[in-house]
Amino acid sequence: MLGLPAQVTVCLFDLDGVLTDTAAVHQAAWKEMFDAFLTDRGGAPFTSDDYEEYVDGKPRTDGVRDFLASRDITLPEGDPDDPQDAKTINGLGNRKNDAVQRRIRTDGVRVFEGSRRYLQAAQQAGLRRAVVSSSANTQEVLEVTGLAQYVELRVDGVTIRTDHLRGKPAPDTFLTAAKQFGADPSQAVVFEDALAGVEAGKAGGFGYVVGVDRVGQADALSKHGASVVVQDLAELLDGDDQ
């Protein structure tokens, strides 16, 4: 059913890049922030490879820390309420968050229609549905897009902070969602577009990991743990009665 193995009863959807076209919005906000920071230090600009390898899919402060480490830059952690000009992990993260929220509020958010159809089909089929995202902006994005009505459970960047969960590529956020549905990981499918996300799906022993390739990284998604790679969730509906 819905292109999934028979034992699957739970769908765990990443948000940015899987349900909504916001991976590119995050990437642009990261570039705006990091390029301003790097220019001051005479460093080379932030690239899309940097985004995919060090930042995509991870909680905000992990993204800042892991990218800076790739350039041999170490900054103090600082505090979550650091001002945007603070040269700390949290300060840079806050500057990026301001940029992403500005973009979301000015330009709006596009939903992938194949994903909206898939969510509706999963609901009609009686599958449980959670959004598992590293983003602390998940609730706002689900609300402005009207997708919140299809989602029973959210494990997101806010949950990660309050419940002290390890972010992707650790499997903790996906495992938390499956557990809240009373399901074994083998009964759950993970839908992910980020390398860190499919890695988390593999590490958690999930029954199936769907890699969603929006940017031409199908091979890398497979290597990092995807059971199958599609370009859009609508492909999984083709040939289905839904």
Ligand SMILES: O=P(O)(O)OC[C@H]1O[C@@H](O)[C@H](O)[C@@H](O)[C@@H]1O
């Ligand atoms: O900064 P936020 O909104 O909490 O999001 C954290 C991360 O959330 C992930 O979903 C995105 O793939 C990343 O690009 C983003 O950086």
